[in-house]
Amino acid sequence: MERTTDKVAVIGAGSWGTALAMVLADNGHEVRLWGHNPEQIEEINERHTNKKYLPGITLPEAIKGFSSLREAMSDIELIILAVPTKAIRDVLRKIVDVHNRPMTIVHVGKGIEPDTLLRISEMIEEEMPAHLLNAVVVLSGPSHAEEVSLRHPTTVTASSKNMDAAERVQDLFINHNFRVYTNADLVGVEIGGALKNIIALAAGISDGLGYGDNAKAALITRGLAEIARLGVKMGASPLTFSGLTGIGDLIVTCTSVHSRNWRAGNMLGKGQKLDEVLNNMGMVVEGVRTTKAAYQLASKYDVKMPITQVLYDILFNNVDPKNAVDDLMTRRRTHEMEDLANILDDRIIDGE
Structure with a gap:
Protein backbone atom coordinates (compact mmCIF):
# COMPACT_ATOMS: atom_id res chain seq x y z
CA MET A 1 0.00 0.00 0.00
CA GLU A 2 1.42 3.35 -1.02
CA ARG A 3 1.44 5.86 1.83
CA THR A 4 2.56 9.38 2.53
CA THR A 5 5.21 10.08 5.14
CA ASP A 6 3.85 11.85 8.21
CA LYS A 7 5.68 13.57 11.03
CA VAL A 8 4.25 12.27 14.32
CA ALA A 9 5.06 12.97 17.98
CA VAL A 10 4.38 10.15 20.44
CA ILE A 11 3.93 11.72 23.87
CA GLY A 12 4.83 9.11 26.47
CA ALA A 13 7.76 6.70 26.26
CA GLY A 14 6.24 3.87 28.29
CA SER A 15 5.58 0.42 26.87
CA TRP A 16 2.52 1.33 24.81
CA GLY A 17 3.86 4.62 23.46
CA THR A 18 7.10 2.91 22.45
CA ALA A 19 5.32 -0.01 20.78
CA LEU A 20 3.11 2.34 18.77
CA ALA A 21 6.18 4.38 17.80
CA MET A 22 7.59 1.13 16.38
CA VAL A 23 4.45 0.59 14.27
CA LEU A 24 4.69 4.13 12.91
CA ALA A 25 8.40 3.74 12.16
CA ASP A 26 7.76 0.45 10.38
CA ASN A 27 5.29 2.35 8.19
CA GLY A 28 7.95 4.86 7.16
CA HIS A 29 6.83 7.83 9.24
CA GLU A 30 9.09 10.32 11.00
CA VAL A 31 8.59 9.46 14.67
CA ARG A 32 9.50 11.59 17.67
CA LEU A 33 9.15 9.82 21.02
CA TRP A 34 8.93 12.14 24.03
CA GLY A 35 9.64 11.11 27.61
CA HIS A 36 10.38 13.08 30.77
CA ASN A 37 13.41 10.95 31.78
CA PRO A 38 16.60 12.17 30.01
CA GLU A 39 18.45 8.91 30.74
CA GLN A 40 15.68 6.89 29.11
CA ILE A 41 15.72 9.16 26.05
CA GLU A 42 19.49 8.81 25.79
CA GLU A 43 19.09 5.02 25.86
CA ILE A 44 16.49 5.19 23.07
CA ASN A 45 18.75 7.34 20.88
CA GLU A 46 22.09 5.70 21.62
CA ARG A 47 21.23 2.02 22.12
CA HIS A 48 17.82 1.87 20.42
CA THR A 49 16.30 0.09 23.42
CA ASN A 50 13.79 0.89 26.17
CA LYS A 51 14.70 -1.89 28.59
CA LYS A 52 12.52 -0.81 31.50
CA TYR A 53 9.33 -1.06 29.47
CA LEU A 54 10.15 -3.37 26.56
CA PRO A 55 13.09 -5.58 27.58
CA GLY A 56 14.75 -7.52 24.79
CA ILE A 57 13.33 -5.32 22.02
CA THR A 58 15.47 -3.39 19.52
CA LEU A 59 13.81 -0.18 18.37
CA PRO A 60 13.93 1.06 14.77
CA GLU A 61 16.58 3.74 14.31
CA ALA A 62 13.89 5.95 12.75
CA ILE A 63 12.52 6.56 16.25
CA LYS A 64 14.14 9.68 17.71
CA GLY A 65 13.81 10.33 21.43
CA PHE A 66 13.20 13.79 22.89
CA SER A 67 13.22 14.99 26.49
CA SER A 68 12.28 18.53 25.37
CA LEU A 69 8.55 18.75 24.68
CA ARG A 70 9.05 21.94 22.68
CA GLU A 71 11.52 20.23 20.34
CA ALA A 72 9.39 17.10 20.03
CA MET A 73 6.35 19.20 19.07
CA SER A 74 8.09 21.45 16.53
CA ASP A 75 6.09 21.52 13.24
CA ILE A 76 3.84 18.70 14.46
CA GLU A 77 0.18 18.43 13.44
CA LEU A 78 -0.58 14.97 14.84
CA ILE A 79 0.32 13.55 18.24
CA ILE A 80 -0.18 10.18 19.90
CA LEU A 81 -1.04 10.78 23.55
CA ALA A 82 0.25 7.75 25.45
CA VAL A 83 0.39 8.87 29.08
CA PRO A 84 -1.61 7.62 32.11
CA THR A 85 -5.04 9.15 32.61
CA LYS A 86 -3.94 10.97 35.75
CA ALA A 87 -1.16 12.76 33.81
CA ILE A 88 -3.22 13.83 30.79
CA ARG A 89 -4.28 17.28 31.97
CA ASP A 90 -0.78 18.24 33.08
CA VAL A 91 0.78 17.07 29.80
CA LEU A 92 -1.83 18.85 27.69
CA ARG A 93 -1.22 22.11 29.53
CA LYS A 94 2.49 21.78 28.82
CA ILE A 95 1.75 21.13 25.15
CA VAL A 96 -0.38 24.28 24.95
CA ASP A 97 2.53 26.26 26.42
CA VAL A 98 4.97 25.15 23.70
CA HIS A 99 2.79 24.62 20.62
CA ASN A 100 0.66 27.01 18.58
CA ARG A 101 -0.43 24.95 15.56
CA PRO A 102 -3.76 23.12 15.16
CA MET A 103 -3.33 19.39 15.72
CA THR A 104 -5.11 16.05 15.76
CA ILE A 105 -4.71 14.22 19.07
CA VAL A 106 -4.84 10.43 19.04
CA HIS A 107 -5.27 9.17 22.57
CA VAL A 108 -4.46 5.56 23.35
CA GLY A 109 -5.29 5.53 27.06
CA LYS A 110 -8.05 3.52 28.74
CA GLY A 111 -9.52 5.27 31.72
CA ILE A 112 -12.16 7.59 33.15
CA GLU A 113 -11.37 10.53 35.41
CA PRO A 114 -12.82 10.09 38.91
CA ASP A 115 -15.09 12.83 40.27
CA THR A 116 -15.45 14.68 36.92
CA LEU A 117 -16.48 11.33 35.34
CA LEU A 118 -15.11 12.49 32.00
CA ARG A 119 -13.85 10.15 29.32
CA ILE A 120 -10.36 10.90 27.99
CA SER A 121 -11.64 12.53 24.79
CA GLU A 122 -13.76 14.86 26.94
CA MET A 123 -10.76 15.71 29.10
CA ILE A 124 -8.80 16.61 25.97
CA GLU A 125 -11.60 18.81 24.63
CA GLU A 126 -11.83 20.56 28.00
CA GLU A 127 -8.08 21.27 28.21
CA MET A 128 -7.26 22.16 24.60
CA PRO A 129 -8.20 25.57 23.18
CA ALA A 130 -10.54 25.12 20.20
CA HIS A 131 -8.13 26.80 17.78
CA LEU A 132 -5.44 24.19 18.57
CA LEU A 133 -7.61 21.10 18.19
CA ASN A 134 -8.53 19.72 14.78
CA ALA A 135 -9.92 16.41 16.05
CA VAL A 136 -9.67 13.83 18.81
CA VAL A 137 -9.31 10.18 17.83
CA VAL A 138 -9.19 7.18 20.17
CA LEU A 139 -7.15 4.11 19.20
CA SER A 140 -8.22 1.14 21.31
CA GLY A 141 -8.58 -2.62 21.30
CA PRO A 142 -7.05 -5.90 22.54
CA SER A 143 -3.39 -5.00 22.28
CA HIS A 144 -0.53 -5.75 24.65
CA ALA A 145 2.51 -3.58 23.98
CA GLU A 146 4.81 -6.57 24.47
CA GLU A 147 3.20 -8.43 21.57
CA VAL A 148 2.94 -5.36 19.31
CA SER A 149 6.68 -4.75 19.79
CA LEU A 150 7.31 -8.33 18.62
CA ARG A 151 5.19 -7.56 15.55
CA HIS A 152 2.64 -10.21 16.43
CA PRO A 153 -0.75 -9.85 14.69
CA THR A 154 -2.87 -7.23 16.48
CA THR A 155 -6.21 -5.64 15.67
CA VAL A 156 -7.55 -2.35 17.07
CA THR A 157 -10.22 0.27 16.36
CA ALA A 158 -9.99 4.01 15.60
CA SER A 159 -12.97 6.11 16.65
CA SER A 160 -13.79 9.80 16.54
CA LYS A 161 -16.60 12.32 16.13
CA ASN A 162 -14.70 13.17 12.95
CA MET A 163 -14.59 9.98 10.90
CA ASP A 164 -12.25 11.52 8.32
CA ALA A 165 -9.73 11.90 11.14
CA ALA A 166 -10.37 8.31 12.28
CA GLU A 167 -9.70 7.06 8.74
CA ARG A 168 -6.49 9.09 8.58
CA VAL A 169 -5.32 7.38 11.78
CA GLN A 170 -6.35 4.04 10.31
CA ASP A 171 -4.11 4.70 7.30
CA LEU A 172 -1.31 5.95 9.54
CA PHE A 173 -1.05 2.73 11.56
CA ILE A 174 -2.36 -0.13 9.45
CA ASN A 175 0.15 -2.66 8.15
CA HIS A 176 0.65 -6.40 7.75
CA ASN A 177 0.91 -6.95 11.52
CA PHE A 178 -1.28 -4.16 12.87
CA ARG A 179 -4.81 -4.05 11.49
CA VAL A 180 -7.01 -1.04 12.23
CA TYR A 181 -10.78 -0.84 11.89
CA THR A 182 -12.95 2.26 12.35
CA ASN A 183 -16.00 2.68 14.57
CA ALA A 184 -18.16 5.81 14.89
CA ASP A 185 -19.27 4.93 18.45
CA LEU A 186 -16.76 7.02 20.39
Whole structure:
Protein backbone atom coordinates (compact mmCIF):
# COMPACT_ATOMS: atom_id res chain seq x y z
CA MET A 1 0.00 0.00 0.00
CA GLU A 2 1.42 3.35 -1.02
CA ARG A 3 1.44 5.86 1.83
CA THR A 4 2.56 9.38 2.53
CA THR A 5 5.21 10.08 5.14
CA ASP A 6 3.85 11.85 8.21
CA LYS A 7 5.68 13.57 11.03
CA VAL A 8 4.25 12.27 14.32
CA ALA A 9 5.06 12.97 17.98
CA VAL A 10 4.38 10.15 20.44
CA ILE A 11 3.93 11.72 23.87
CA GLY A 12 4.83 9.11 26.47
CA ALA A 13 7.76 6.70 26.26
CA GLY A 14 6.24 3.87 28.29
CA SER A 15 5.58 0.42 26.87
CA TRP A 16 2.52 1.33 24.81
CA GLY A 17 3.86 4.62 23.46
CA THR A 18 7.10 2.91 22.45
CA ALA A 19 5.32 -0.01 20.78
CA LEU A 20 3.11 2.34 18.77
CA ALA A 21 6.18 4.38 17.80
CA MET A 22 7.59 1.13 16.38
CA VAL A 23 4.45 0.59 14.27
CA LEU A 24 4.69 4.13 12.91
CA ALA A 25 8.40 3.74 12.16
CA ASP A 26 7.76 0.45 10.38
CA ASN A 27 5.29 2.35 8.19
CA GLY A 28 7.95 4.86 7.16
CA HIS A 29 6.83 7.83 9.24
CA GLU A 30 9.09 10.32 11.00
CA VAL A 31 8.59 9.46 14.67
CA ARG A 32 9.50 11.59 17.67
CA LEU A 33 9.15 9.82 21.02
CA TRP A 34 8.93 12.14 24.03
CA GLY A 35 9.64 11.11 27.61
CA HIS A 36 10.38 13.08 30.77
CA ASN A 37 13.41 10.95 31.78
CA PRO A 38 16.60 12.17 30.01
CA GLU A 39 18.45 8.91 30.74
CA GLN A 40 15.68 6.89 29.11
CA ILE A 41 15.72 9.16 26.05
CA GLU A 42 19.49 8.81 25.79
CA GLU A 43 19.09 5.02 25.86
CA ILE A 44 16.49 5.19 23.07
CA ASN A 45 18.75 7.34 20.88
CA GLU A 46 22.09 5.70 21.62
CA ARG A 47 21.23 2.02 22.12
CA HIS A 48 17.82 1.87 20.42
CA THR A 49 16.30 0.09 23.42
CA ASN A 50 13.79 0.89 26.17
CA LYS A 51 14.70 -1.89 28.59
CA LYS A 52 12.52 -0.81 31.50
CA TYR A 53 9.33 -1.06 29.47
CA LEU A 54 10.15 -3.37 26.56
CA PRO A 55 13.09 -5.58 27.58
CA GLY A 56 14.75 -7.52 24.79
CA ILE A 57 13.33 -5.32 22.02
CA THR A 58 15.47 -3.39 19.52
CA LEU A 59 13.81 -0.18 18.37
CA PRO A 60 13.93 1.06 14.77
CA GLU A 61 16.58 3.74 14.31
CA ALA A 62 13.89 5.95 12.75
CA ILE A 63 12.52 6.56 16.25
CA LYS A 64 14.14 9.68 17.71
CA GLY A 65 13.81 10.33 21.43
CA PHE A 66 13.20 13.79 22.89
CA SER A 67 13.22 14.99 26.49
CA SER A 68 12.28 18.53 25.37
CA LEU A 69 8.55 18.75 24.68
CA ARG A 70 9.05 21.94 22.68
CA GLU A 71 11.52 20.23 20.34
CA ALA A 72 9.39 17.10 20.03
CA MET A 73 6.35 19.20 19.07
CA SER A 74 8.09 21.45 16.53
CA ASP A 75 6.09 21.52 13.24
CA ILE A 76 3.84 18.70 14.46
CA GLU A 77 0.18 18.43 13.44
CA LEU A 78 -0.58 14.97 14.84
CA ILE A 79 0.32 13.55 18.24
CA ILE A 80 -0.18 10.18 19.90
CA LEU A 81 -1.04 10.78 23.55
CA ALA A 82 0.25 7.75 25.45
CA VAL A 83 0.39 8.87 29.08
CA PRO A 84 -1.61 7.62 32.11
CA THR A 85 -5.04 9.15 32.61
CA LYS A 86 -3.94 10.97 35.75
CA ALA A 87 -1.16 12.76 33.81
CA ILE A 88 -3.22 13.83 30.79
CA ARG A 89 -4.28 17.28 31.97
CA ASP A 90 -0.78 18.24 33.08
CA VAL A 91 0.78 17.07 29.80
CA LEU A 92 -1.83 18.85 27.69
CA ARG A 93 -1.22 22.11 29.53
CA LYS A 94 2.49 21.78 28.82
CA ILE A 95 1.75 21.13 25.15
CA VAL A 96 -0.38 24.28 24.95
CA ASP A 97 2.53 26.26 26.42
CA VAL A 98 4.97 25.15 23.70
CA HIS A 99 2.79 24.62 20.62
CA ASN A 100 0.66 27.01 18.58
CA ARG A 101 -0.43 24.95 15.56
CA PRO A 102 -3.76 23.12 15.16
CA MET A 103 -3.33 19.39 15.72
CA THR A 104 -5.11 16.05 15.76
CA ILE A 105 -4.71 14.22 19.07
CA VAL A 106 -4.84 10.43 19.04
CA HIS A 107 -5.27 9.17 22.57
CA VAL A 108 -4.46 5.56 23.35
CA GLY A 109 -5.29 5.53 27.06
CA LYS A 110 -8.05 3.52 28.74
CA GLY A 111 -9.52 5.27 31.72
CA ILE A 112 -12.16 7.59 33.15
CA GLU A 113 -11.37 10.53 35.41
CA PRO A 114 -12.82 10.09 38.91
CA ASP A 115 -15.09 12.83 40.27
CA THR A 116 -15.45 14.68 36.92
CA LEU A 117 -16.48 11.33 35.34
CA LEU A 118 -15.11 12.49 32.00
CA ARG A 119 -13.85 10.15 29.32
CA ILE A 120 -10.36 10.90 27.99
CA SER A 121 -11.64 12.53 24.79
CA GLU A 122 -13.76 14.86 26.94
CA MET A 123 -10.76 15.71 29.10
CA ILE A 124 -8.80 16.61 25.97
CA GLU A 125 -11.60 18.81 24.63
CA GLU A 126 -11.83 20.56 28.00
CA GLU A 127 -8.08 21.27 28.21
CA MET A 128 -7.26 22.16 24.60
CA PRO A 129 -8.20 25.57 23.18
CA ALA A 130 -10.54 25.12 20.20
CA HIS A 131 -8.13 26.80 17.78
CA LEU A 132 -5.44 24.19 18.57
CA LEU A 133 -7.61 21.10 18.19
CA ASN A 134 -8.53 19.72 14.78
CA ALA A 135 -9.92 16.41 16.05
CA VAL A 136 -9.67 13.83 18.81
CA VAL A 137 -9.31 10.18 17.83
CA VAL A 138 -9.19 7.18 20.17
CA LEU A 139 -7.15 4.11 19.20
CA SER A 140 -8.22 1.14 21.31
CA GLY A 141 -8.58 -2.62 21.30
CA PRO A 142 -7.05 -5.90 22.54
CA SER A 143 -3.39 -5.00 22.28
CA HIS A 144 -0.53 -5.75 24.65
CA ALA A 145 2.51 -3.58 23.98
CA GLU A 146 4.81 -6.57 24.47
CA GLU A 147 3.20 -8.43 21.57
CA VAL A 148 2.94 -5.36 19.31
CA SER A 149 6.68 -4.75 19.79
CA LEU A 150 7.31 -8.33 18.62
CA ARG A 151 5.19 -7.56 15.55
CA HIS A 152 2.64 -10.21 16.43
CA PRO A 153 -0.75 -9.85 14.69
CA THR A 154 -2.87 -7.23 16.48
CA THR A 155 -6.21 -5.64 15.67
CA VAL A 156 -7.55 -2.35 17.07
CA THR A 157 -10.22 0.27 16.36
CA ALA A 158 -9.99 4.01 15.60
CA SER A 159 -12.97 6.11 16.65
CA SER A 160 -13.79 9.80 16.54
CA LYS A 161 -16.60 12.32 16.13
CA ASN A 162 -14.70 13.17 12.95
CA MET A 163 -14.59 9.98 10.90
CA ASP A 164 -12.25 11.52 8.32
CA ALA A 165 -9.73 11.90 11.14
CA ALA A 166 -10.37 8.31 12.28
CA GLU A 167 -9.70 7.06 8.74
CA ARG A 168 -6.49 9.09 8.58
CA VAL A 169 -5.32 7.38 11.78
CA GLN A 170 -6.35 4.04 10.31
CA ASP A 171 -4.11 4.70 7.30
CA LEU A 172 -1.31 5.95 9.54
CA PHE A 173 -1.05 2.73 11.56
CA ILE A 174 -2.36 -0.13 9.45
CA ASN A 175 0.15 -2.66 8.15
CA HIS A 176 0.65 -6.40 7.75
CA ASN A 177 0.91 -6.95 11.52
CA PHE A 178 -1.28 -4.16 12.87
CA ARG A 179 -4.81 -4.05 11.49
CA VAL A 180 -7.01 -1.04 12.23
CA TYR A 181 -10.78 -0.84 11.89
CA THR A 182 -12.95 2.26 12.35
CA ASN A 183 -16.00 2.68 14.57
CA ALA A 184 -18.16 5.81 14.89
CA ASP A 185 -19.27 4.93 18.45
CA LEU A 186 -16.76 7.02 20.39
CA VAL A 187 -18.59 6.63 23.70
CA GLY A 188 -18.76 2.85 23.41
CA VAL A 189 -15.13 2.48 22.38
CA GLU A 190 -13.90 4.57 25.31
CA ILE A 191 -16.23 2.99 27.89
CA GLY A 192 -15.37 -0.55 26.79
CA GLY A 193 -11.64 0.15 26.87
CA ALA A 194 -11.77 1.76 30.31
CA LEU A 195 -14.14 -0.55 32.17
CA LYS A 196 -12.55 -3.79 31.06
CA ASN A 197 -9.67 -2.90 33.40
CA ILE A 198 -12.05 -3.23 36.36
CA ILE A 199 -13.10 -6.71 35.32
CA ALA A 200 -9.44 -7.65 34.75
CA LEU A 201 -8.65 -6.67 38.33
CA ALA A 202 -11.54 -8.86 39.50
CA ALA A 203 -10.35 -11.75 37.30
CA GLY A 204 -6.87 -11.43 38.78
CA ILE A 205 -8.30 -11.52 42.30
CA SER A 206 -10.28 -14.63 41.44
CA ASP A 207 -7.15 -16.33 40.07
CA GLY A 208 -5.15 -15.20 43.11
CA LEU A 209 -7.75 -16.86 45.34
CA GLY A 210 -7.33 -20.05 43.31
CA TYR A 211 -10.92 -20.12 42.03
CA GLY A 212 -10.05 -21.39 38.55
CA ASP A 213 -11.44 -21.01 35.05
CA ASN A 214 -15.14 -21.39 35.82
CA ALA A 215 -15.12 -18.36 38.09
CA LYS A 216 -13.07 -16.30 35.64
CA ALA A 217 -15.37 -17.14 32.73
CA ALA A 218 -18.32 -16.00 34.84
CA LEU A 219 -16.57 -12.75 35.77
CA ILE A 220 -15.75 -11.98 32.14
CA THR A 221 -19.30 -12.73 30.98
CA ARG A 222 -21.09 -10.88 33.76
CA GLY A 223 -18.51 -8.11 33.57
CA LEU A 224 -19.40 -7.55 29.93
CA ALA A 225 -23.05 -7.22 30.97
CA GLU A 226 -22.09 -4.50 33.47
CA ILE A 227 -20.02 -2.63 30.90
CA ALA A 228 -22.81 -2.75 28.32
CA ARG A 229 -25.44 -1.74 30.86
CA LEU A 230 -23.56 1.41 31.84
CA GLY A 231 -22.32 2.14 28.32
CA VAL A 232 -25.80 2.10 26.81
CA LYS A 233 -27.07 4.41 29.57
CA MET A 234 -24.28 6.81 28.57
CA GLY A 235 -25.28 6.72 24.91
CA ALA A 236 -23.17 3.89 23.47
CA SER A 237 -24.36 1.28 20.99
CA PRO A 238 -24.70 -2.19 22.57
CA LEU A 239 -23.13 -3.68 19.42
CA THR A 240 -19.80 -2.02 20.23
CA PHE A 241 -19.40 -4.22 23.31
CA SER A 242 -19.50 -7.37 21.16
CA GLY A 243 -16.51 -6.06 19.19
CA LEU A 244 -12.81 -5.43 19.63
CA THR A 245 -13.11 -2.76 22.32
CA GLY A 246 -15.70 -4.79 24.23
CA ILE A 247 -15.38 -8.54 24.46
CA GLY A 248 -12.05 -8.53 22.59
CA ASP A 249 -10.29 -6.21 25.00
CA LEU A 250 -11.99 -7.88 27.95
CA ILE A 251 -10.70 -11.34 27.03
CA VAL A 252 -7.10 -10.29 26.48
CA THR A 253 -6.92 -8.20 29.65
CA CYS A 254 -8.55 -10.79 31.90
CA THR A 255 -6.52 -13.78 30.70
CA SER A 256 -2.97 -12.59 30.02
CA VAL A 257 0.05 -12.28 32.31
CA HIS A 258 0.96 -9.18 30.26
CA SER A 259 -2.04 -7.40 31.79
CA ARG A 260 -1.05 -5.00 34.57
CA ASN A 261 -4.59 -5.03 35.91
CA TRP A 262 -4.77 -8.82 36.03
CA ARG A 263 -1.36 -8.98 37.74
CA ALA A 264 -2.39 -6.36 40.30
CA GLY A 265 -5.62 -8.25 41.02
CA ASN A 266 -3.70 -11.51 41.32
CA MET A 267 -1.50 -9.97 44.03
CA LEU A 268 -4.57 -8.69 45.87
CA GLY A 269 -6.13 -12.13 45.73
CA LYS A 270 -2.97 -13.61 47.25
CA GLY A 271 -3.25 -11.28 50.24
CA GLN A 272 -1.18 -8.21 49.38
CA LYS A 273 -2.52 -4.76 50.28
CA LEU A 274 -3.26 -2.20 47.56
CA ASP A 275 -0.36 0.13 48.42
CA GLU A 276 2.02 -2.82 48.40
CA VAL A 277 0.70 -4.01 45.05
CA LEU A 278 1.05 -0.61 43.39
CA ASN A 279 4.59 -0.21 44.73
CA ASN A 280 5.56 -3.66 43.43
CA MET A 281 4.05 -3.03 40.00
CA GLY A 282 6.19 0.01 39.24
CA MET A 283 3.75 1.00 36.47
CA VAL A 284 0.32 2.62 36.44
CA VAL A 285 -2.63 0.29 37.05
CA GLU A 286 -5.47 2.19 35.36
CA GLY A 287 -8.17 -0.08 36.73
CA VAL A 288 -7.78 1.24 40.27
CA ARG A 289 -8.75 4.84 39.43
CA THR A 290 -11.32 3.63 36.91
CA THR A 291 -13.03 1.52 39.58
CA LYS A 292 -13.69 4.66 41.58
CA ALA A 293 -15.00 6.47 38.51
CA ALA A 294 -17.23 3.54 37.47
CA TYR A 295 -18.63 3.28 41.00
CA GLN A 296 -19.54 6.97 40.79
CA LEU A 297 -21.01 6.54 37.28
CA ALA A 298 -23.15 3.61 38.45
CA SER A 299 -24.63 5.86 41.09
CA LYS A 300 -25.10 8.77 38.68
CA TYR A 301 -26.91 6.67 36.05
CA ASP A 302 -28.62 4.35 38.55
CA VAL A 303 -27.08 1.24 36.98
CA LYS A 304 -26.53 -2.04 38.82
CA MET A 305 -22.83 -2.96 38.70
CA PRO A 306 -22.26 -5.64 41.38
CA ILE A 307 -18.73 -6.60 40.27
CA THR A 308 -17.69 -2.94 40.29
CA GLN A 309 -19.27 -2.53 43.75
CA VAL A 310 -17.37 -5.52 45.14
CA LEU A 311 -14.09 -4.36 43.64
CA TYR A 312 -14.63 -0.84 45.00
CA ASP A 313 -15.10 -2.32 48.49
CA ILE A 314 -11.90 -4.37 48.16
CA LEU A 315 -9.82 -1.43 46.92
CA PHE A 316 -11.18 1.42 49.00
CA ASN A 317 -13.04 -0.07 51.98
CA ASN A 318 -10.51 -2.77 52.94
CA VAL A 319 -13.02 -5.59 52.46
CA ASP A 320 -11.37 -9.02 52.38
CA PRO A 321 -11.26 -10.29 48.75
CA LYS A 322 -12.54 -13.77 49.61
CA ASN A 323 -15.46 -12.43 51.61
CA ALA A 324 -16.28 -9.96 48.84
CA VAL A 325 -16.32 -12.66 46.15
CA ASP A 326 -18.42 -14.94 48.38
CA ASP A 327 -20.93 -12.09 48.80
CA LEU A 328 -21.02 -11.65 45.03
CA MET A 329 -21.89 -15.32 44.54
CA THR A 330 -24.75 -15.20 47.05
CA ARG A 331 -26.61 -12.24 45.52
CA ARG A 332 -30.32 -12.67 44.89
CA ARG A 333 -31.19 -15.01 42.07
CA THR A 334 -32.16 -13.48 38.71
CA HIS A 335 -32.55 -14.32 35.03
CA GLU A 336 -29.36 -14.31 32.95
CA MET A 337 -30.91 -12.28 30.11
CA GLU A 338 -32.49 -9.69 32.40
CA ASP A 339 -29.69 -7.23 31.54
CA LEU A 340 -30.16 -7.62 27.78
CA ALA A 341 -33.92 -7.26 28.10
CA ASN A 342 -33.53 -4.06 30.13
CA ILE A 343 -31.11 -2.61 27.59
CA LEU A 344 -33.45 -3.38 24.70
CA ASP A 345 -36.45 -2.02 26.61
CA ASP A 346 -34.61 1.24 27.31
CA ARG A 347 -33.72 1.67 23.65
CA ILE A 348 -37.31 0.98 22.55
CA ILE A 349 -38.58 3.54 25.07
CA ASP A 350 -36.07 6.07 23.74
CA GLY A 351 -37.41 5.48 20.22
CA GLU A 352 -34.32 3.71 18.83
